[in-house]
Amino acid sequence: MTLIQILINGILLGSMYGIAAAGLSLIFGTMRIIFIAQGTVIVFFAFLVYWLFVKAHIDPYLCLLIIVPFAFLVGLGLFYALFLRAAALEDKNVSLLIAVGLMYLIENAILKVWSASPRGINFSYQGAVLAGWGLRLSWVRIGLFALAMVSGLVVYLFLQKTRLGMAVRAAAEDMEATTLQGINSGWVCAVSFAVGIGLAGVAGVGMATVYSFDYQYGFTFALKALVALSLGGIGNVFGALAGGLLLGIIENLSDFYLSIGWTPAVTYGVFILVLIFLPHGLFGKRGVVKKA
Amino acid sequence: MANLLLEINNLSVAYGDIRALMDVSMEVYEGEIVALVGSNGAGKSTLLKTAAGLLRPQAGQIWFDGHDISHMSTKHRVDRGIVLVPEGRRLFQTLTVLENLKLGAYLPRARANYAESLERVFDLFPVLKERANGKAGLLSGGEQQMLAIGRAVMAHPKLVMIDEASLGLSPILTRRIFDLIVALNQQGTTVLMVEQNIHMALNVCHRAYVMKTGHIVLSGTGEELLANVDVRKAYVGERGSKL
Numbered sequence: 001m002t003l004i005q006i007l008i009n010g011i012l013l014g015s016m017y018g019i020a021a022a023g024l025s026l027i028f029g030t031m032r033i034i035f036i037a038q039g040t041v042i043v044f045f046a047f048l049v050y051w052l053f054v055k056a057h058i059d060p061y062l063c064l065l066i067i068v069p070f071a072f073l074v075g076l077g078l079f080y081a082l083f084l085r086a087a088a089l090e091d092k093n094v095s096l097l098i099a100v101g102l103m104y105l106i107e108n109a110i111l112k113v114w115s116a117s118p119r120g121i122n123f124s125y126q127g128a129v130l131a132g133w134g135l136r137l138s139w140v141r142i143g144l145f146a147l148a149m150v151s152g153l154v155v156y157l158f159l160q161k162t163r164l165g166m167a168v169r170a171a172a173e174d175m176e177a178t179t180l181q182g183i184n185s186g187w188v189c190a191v192s193f194a195v196g197i198g199l200a201g202v203a204g205v206g207m208a209t210v211y212s213f214d215y216q217y218g219f220t221f222a223l224k225a226l227v228a229l230s231l232g233g234i235g236n237v238f239g240a241l242a243g244g245l246l247l248g249i250i251e252n253l254s255d256f257y258l259s260i261g262w263t264p265a266v267t268y269g270v271f272i273l274v275l276i277f278l279p280h281g282l283f284g285k286r287g288v289v290k291k292a
Numbered sequence: 293m294a295n296l297l298l299e300i301n302n303l304s305v306a307y308g309d310i311r312a313l314m315d316v317s318m319e320v321y322e323g324e325i326v327a328l329v330g331s332n333g334a335g336k337s338t339l340l341k342t343a344a345g346l347l348r349p350q351a352g353q354i355w356f357d358g359h360d361i362s363h364m365s366t367k368h369r370v371d372r373g374i375v376l377v378p379e380g381r382r383l384f385q386t387l388t389v390l391e392n393l394k395l396g397a398y399l400p401r402a403r404a405n406y407a408e409s410l411e412r413v414f415d416l417f418p419v420l421k422e423r424a425n426g427k428a429g430l431l432s433g434g435e436q437q438m439l440a441i442g443r444a445v446m447a448h449p450k451l452v453m454i455d456e457a458s459l460g461l462s463p464i465l466t467r468r469i470f471d472l473i474v475a476l477n478q479q480g481t482t483v484l485m486v487e488q489n490i491h492m493a494l495n496v497c498h499r500a501y502v503m504k505t506g507h508i509v510l511s512g513t514g515e516e517l518l519a520n521v522d523v524r525k526a527y528v529g530e531r532g533s534k535l
Contacts, residue, residue: 163398170384170395177382180344182370182399182447 012141014248015148020225023199029172039222045204071201075194120212233281303352330503373450385429396446
């Protein structure tokens with residue numbers, strides 16, 4: 001039973017990485033950069049949930065209704081304010097450096113507003129457990145998994161079933177050809193960036209329900225999401241989600257059979273091995289990432 | 293004479309310090325097939341890209357259907373009815389054939405004519421109907437060129453600009469694509485084509501311009517240019533040209 005418990009816990013924990021990785025994948029698709037500030041943005045939204053909970057006593061899951069639309073708008077705003085011109089440049093380092101700058105800006109803003117001490121929220125049903133068949137599963141972690149699955153499905157339907165989603169897929173493949181169809185590719189990039197930030201909003205809510213977090217936690221989290229993305233392969237939302245779940249399992253196995261101290265080494269060891277031997281990830285499509 | 297559809301006046305374009313087009317003027321009338329020929333680096337693609345709004349002119353104007361479009365976005369140009377089939381097709385390979393066609397009809401004006409345009413494209417290129425739900429990347433070279441042209445037709449254009457339709461195609465397939473371009477033209481769509489396959493281009497076009505190092509050096513009907521000694525020497529394989 002222990003192994004099954006570890007695997008399930010791993011999957012539940014990995015849901016967070018999955019949501020973050022799906023966001024990274026989406027942003028990479030059109031902007032061709034790893035949006036390194038993603039983790040910090042997630043932590044920022046977790047702090048907002050903390051505020052909504054502590055100051056206004058809003059249930060963290062109810063916060064989704066506020067945080068996710070807000071995150072989407074923040075995404076649009078950030079794109080037009082910071083990335084619109086850089087995204088059109090051949091040199092992607094400019095966008096990457098802006099993202100690094102943004103990460104430090106948000107980190108320090110969080111530090112200023114909420115101080116350096118870690119925060120977390122305690123709500124009534126946080127400790128509730130689903131027990132049975134010899135397993136004990138925390139409801140908030142099941143909630144995390146549900147968040148990941150639902151947001152993955154929503155993003156998938158957006159990309160596959162809407163005209164704008166189709167334009168996002170086209171732009172991820174060839175920006176100039178998308179422009180030639182009369183499509184405003186700046187807007188398409190802005191929307192896919194905003195959906196990525198919207199996912200960061202979902203992840204922020206998830207983080208607030210399970211973890212305690214501080215202003216510096218975001219960077220580590222972004223790296224974990226990057227490992228999940230490399231496992232899943234870029235260019236596929238479900239691949240990114242699956243990569244997150246897999247990373248959760250790997251970390252939980254390592255926590256239990258090795259030790260918690262070894263887990264980061266295992267995580268980044270897996271990262272390096274995947275990059276060397278499976279550069280397209282486990283579920284990624286070859287040739288998706290082609291030069292525009 | 294038919295209506296003047298595209299008018300390019302004294303257009304100059306540069307990539308950084310490198311001047312690609314110098315003081316180029318040309319016209320395309322409604323209903324014509326006009327070919328733009330010349331060797332590599334003559335500025336043909338630059339001209340089409342500038343007309344499509346991908347490049348900004350340094351000087352000169354581009355008039356389309358009675359409006360100065362020189363500083364319009366690509367989106368607004370497409371909406372007015374001028375579309376570019378880019379060099380190398382530039383299809384969305386991981387998307388289906390039908391999705392590629394839908395993207396061609398993205399703007400509201402084109403979308404209003406979607407059903408009619410789709411029928412027209414499937415009529416011209418029946419193979420695309422058979423492959424509608426397959427990935428564009430799995431099409432053969434000739435089929436990909438048909439899809440690239442079909443995608444442009446979906447925009448419900450007045451003028452289709454085609455950059456190197458023959459690129460990478462066998463002479464037989466090139467012939468077939470050219471026949472289809474003629475068929476498209478006979479349905480009332482004006483065509484401006486850039487071609488390296490000069491002999492074939494001059495055979496199907498009504499008029500042509502010969503470009504060299506950023507200038508237009510000759511113009512005339514297809515037959516006139518085919519008969520021109522310098523054109524023959526420079527591009528159709530005879531020796532001792534002044535071009």
